[in-house]
Amino acid sequence: MNLTGVKKIIFGEETILNRIAEMGKQISDDYRDKHPVLISVLKGTMYFVADLTRQMDIPLNIDFMSIGVYPGITKNTGIVRINKDLDINITGRHVLMIEDIINTGLTMGYLVQNMEARKPASIKVCTLLNNPHKRLMNIPLEYVGFQVPDIMLVGYGIDCNQEFRHLPYIAQFDDSVLTG
Amino acid sequence: MSIITISRQDGSLGDEIAVRLSQRMNMQLILRDRVISEWMAEVANKYQLHMLSESPRFYLSEFKDGMSFKVYIEKILIKFAEMTPSVIVGMGAQIIFSDHPDALRVRIIASEQTRTERLRKKYGLTGNEAEKLVQQGDKKHRRYTSVLYGVEWTEMFNYDLVMNTDNLSVEQCVEIIVHHIETKSLLSSQSFSDDDENNISQKDYQAIHFKHPAEEEFARILDMYGIEWEYEPRTFPVQWDAEGNVTMAFSPDFYLTKFDTYIEITTMEQKYVTIKNKKVKRLRELYPDININIVYKKDFHTLLKRFGFSGEDEINEFNRS
Numbered sequence: 001m002n003l004t005g006v007k008k009i010i011f012g013e014e015t016i017l018n019r020i021a022e023m024g025k026q027i028s029d030d031y032r033d034k035h036p037v038l039i040s041v042l043k044g045t046m047y048f049v050a051d052l053t054r055q056m057d058i059p060l061n062i063d064f065m066s067i068g069v070y071p072g073i074t075k076n077t078g079i080v081r082i083n084k085d086l087d088i089n090i091t092g093r094h095v096l097m098i099e100d101i102i103n104t105g106l107t108m109g110y111l112v113q114n115m116e117a118r119k120p121a122s123i124k125v126c127t128l129l130n131n132p133h134k135r136l137m138n139i140p141l142e143y144v145g146f147q148v149p150d151i152m153l154v155g156y157g158i159d160c161n162q163e164f165r166h167l168p169y170i171a172q173f174d175d176s177v178l179t180g
Numbered sequence: 181m182s183i184i185t186i187s188r189q190d191g192s193l194g195d196e197i198a199v200r201l202s203q204r205m206n207m208q209l210i211l212r213d214r215v216i217s218e219w220m221a222e223v224a225n226k227y228q229l230h231m232l233s234e235s236p237r238f239y240l241s242e243f244k245d246g247m248s249f250k251v252y253i254e255k256i257l258i259k260f261a262e263m264t265p266s267v268i269v270g271m272g273a274q275i276i277f278s279d280h281p282d283a284l285r286v287r288i289i290a291s292e293q294t295r296t297e298r299l300r301k302k303y304g305l306t307g308n309e310a311e312k313l314v315q316q317g318d319k320k321h322r323r324y325t326s327v328l329y330g331v332e333w334t335e336m337f338n339y340d341l342v343m344n345t346d347n348l349s350v351e352q353c354v355e356i357i358v359h360h361i362e363t364k365s366l367l368s369s370q371s372f373s374d375d376d377e378n379n380i381s382q383k384d385y386q387a388i389h390f391k392h393p394a395e396e397e398f399a400r401i402l403d404m405y406g407i408e409w410e411y412e413p414r415t416f417p418v419q420w421d422a423e424g425n426v427t428m429a430f431s432p433d434f435y436l437t438k439f440d441t442y443i444e445i446t447t448m449e450q451k452y453v454t455i456k457n458k459k460v461k462r463l464r465e466l467y468p469d470i471n472i473n474i475v476y477k478k479d480f481h482t483l484l485k486r487f488g489f490s491g492e493d494e495i496n497e498f499n500r501s
Contacts, residue, residue: 080406105439106401106405106407109405109436109438110405113406113438135473136436136441136443136473137407137473138436138440138441138471
C-alpha cells in the first residue's frame with residue numbers, strides 16, 4: 001500500500017475503539033428512552049458511526065446526509081448543495097449529529113441550521129475529533145472523542161483527495177507531498 | 181431613504197447643507213439645539229440641560245429608572261425618524277443608525293484653512309479667534325463620539341458619503357446627496373438574477389462598506405452556508421486614559437447572530453496583526469462572555485482555496501488594498 005505522506009500515528013486503532021466505547025456508553029445513558037436519530041455526515045463518519053452505534057444499547061435510528069461545495073455561476077461565489085438528504089422524518093425526534101472532525105464549523109453550522117428547520121425535539125453534536133484552532137463560530141459540542149492539534153490528519157474515514165480513508169488508525173499527513 | 185445623518189465639522193457648511201437638503205427632500209430637520217430645548221427639557225432640569233450642553237460624559241448619567249440621557253436621546257431619535265423621514269445633524273447619529281437599512285450617513289468636511297476663513301467672515305472674528313474656534317469645535321465633536329460610543333469621529337468608514345466643501349457649494353453637495361439617494365433607490369428596486377441555487381438570499385454587497393475586499397469574500401462564504409451575519413455591529417472600548425476617556429476601541433468585522441460569535445479577519449502584515457491580537461486579548465479580558473475568533477492570513481487563504489480560489493493572483497488581490 002502506498003502511504004506516501006502518511007507520517008506518525010496520532011491515535012492507534014485500540015485507542016480509538018476504547019474512546020468510542022466510552023462515548024457509546026455515555027450517549028446511551030443520556031438518550032435512554034429517547035429513541036434518537038443519529039445523523040451521520042458522509043463520508044468521513046462511516047467507520048465512526050458504525051463503531052459508535054455498535055457500542056450503544058438503546059433503540060435508535062441511523063440516517064446519512066452528504067453535502068458538497070460547488071463553484072457558483074457568478075463571480076466569487078459557491079454553492080452548498082445537499083448531495084444526499086435524510087430518509088427519516090426528524091420532526092419531533094431527538095437528533096444527534098455525527099461528524100468525523102470539526103474544524104471551522106461551517107459545515108456543522110450549515111447542517112444544524114438545516115436540521116433546526118425540520119423542527120426536531122432536540123439537536124446535539126457528536127464529533128470524533130475536534131480542532132478548535134480554526135473554529136469560526138461557537139457551536140456547542142456535546143460529545144468529543146479527541147481534541148486534536150492544527151495538523152492535517154488522515155485515516156479512520158478521514159481522507160486526503162479521497163485517499164487513506166480505510167486506514168484503521170488516525171495519522172498525521174504531510175500535505176507538502178501534494179504540492180512538492 | 182428615510183434617514184439622512186449629517187456629521188459636520190464647524191465651518192464646513194454642514195448645517196447649511198442639512199437645511200437645504202431637508203427642504204429639497206421634504207424631510208424633518210432634527211438639530212441638536214432642538215433636541216436639547218424641546219425634548220430634553222421635558223426630562224431634564226436647568227442644571228442638567230446646562231451640563232448636557234457642556235459635557236459629553238454627562239450624557240452617560242442616569243436620570244430616570246436607570247435610563248441615561250444617551251439612551252433616551254437614541255430612543256427618541258429612532259422613534260421620530262421612524263415616524264417621519266428625517267435629516268439628523270450631529271449627536272452621533274451616524275453610529276446610532278449605523279445598522280439601519282434605510283439610513284444614509286453623510287459627513288461634511290473642509291480644510292482647517294477654509295473653515296477658519298468662513299467662521300472669521302461669519303462672526304467677524306480675527307484669524308486667531310476663528311482658528312481657535314475651529315480647533316475647539318473639532319475637539320468637542322471628537323470627544324462626544326469618543327466618550328459616548330468609543331468611536332473616532334473622523335473615522336471615514338463610519339460614513340456612506342464624505343464630501344469636502346473646499347471646492348463644493350451647498351447646492352452641489354445637496355445635488356450629490358440627492359443623486360446618491362435616487363441611484364440607490366433605483367438599484368435596490370431592481371430584482372436580482374435567479375442564479376442562486378442554494379436559496380440563500382442575495383445581499384447587496386456593494387451597499388455594505390467593507391473595509392477590505394477579503395471581508396466581502398468572507399461574507400460570501402458565510403452566505404454560501406446560510407450563516408447569518410452582521411458587519412461591524414458593535415464597538416468595544418478596550419482602553420481608557422486616567423480620566424476615563426476611551427483611547428482604544430475595537431470593532432470586530434463580523435457577528436454571527438445565531439452562533440453568538442464575533443469574527444475578526446486579518447490578512448495584513450505581521451506588525452498589524454500584533455496590534456489586532458492585542459485588541460482581541462484585551463477584549464477577551466474585559467468582556468469574558470463575548471465569543472470572538474480571529475481568522476489569520478494563512479487560514480483565510482486556506483478557506484479561499486477550499487472554495488476554488490487557488491490562483492495566487494486572485495489571493496494576492498486581497499492584500500493590495
